[in-house]
Amino acid sequence: MAWLNNAATRDEVLANLPNYQAGFNALYATLWQLKEIPAQTLELCRLRIAQLHRCELEWQREELAIPPAQREALQNWPTSALFNEAQQACLAFTEIYTMDPQAISDEQADAVKKAYGEAGLVALIEALGLFYGLTRLTQLWGLTSTCEGVSS
Numbered sequence: 001m002a003w004l005n006n007a008a009t010r011d012e013v014l015a016n017l018p019n020y021q022a023g024f025n026a027l028y029a030t031l032w033q034l035k036e037i038p039a040q041t042l043e044l045c046r047l048r049i050a051q052l053h054r055c056e057l058e059w060q061r062e063e064l065a066i067p068p069a070q071r072e073a074l075q076n077w078p079t080s081a082l083f084n085e086a087q088q089a090c091l092a093f094t095e096i097y098t099m100d101p102q103a104i105s106d107e108q109a110d111a112v113k114k115a116y117g118e119a120g121l122v123a124l125i126e127a128l129g130l131f132y133g134l135t136r137l138t139q140l141w142g143l144t145s146t147c148e149g150v151s152s
Helices: 012-017 019-032 038-050 054-060 068-072 085-099 106-141
Strands: none
Touching: 012 019, 012 106, 019 106, 038 054, 038 085, 038 106, 054 106, 085 106
């Protein structure tokens, strides 16, 4: 994987994969425009995955502006008044998904469906798969540079 050795950002890695870069960027940009679930909720979930995996680069990445107080309280989301019921349902789902997707309970899925419907649950699951994978790839690739969101 010598082509990764000089890459410090996700964009630099993808630049070495021109056949995949445009498709990846389009897919990733689509997540932030889903009508089924708010982009702010997805960003909270993405950040929580980064926190759980202690991935500083993904934690520093800002795909969408989150109020600083909410970002700072993310580790304590279950007890913080800064997160609404829908966000808490998605964050609870995210934590279990990150540890063991097969351990997600019907109650956790129902809480997300209550907030965003069946389509919102599916959108969340798809987004979590991508966020989880990107966080783990960031660690695997040893990316170190602070980077901004993926450009389209």
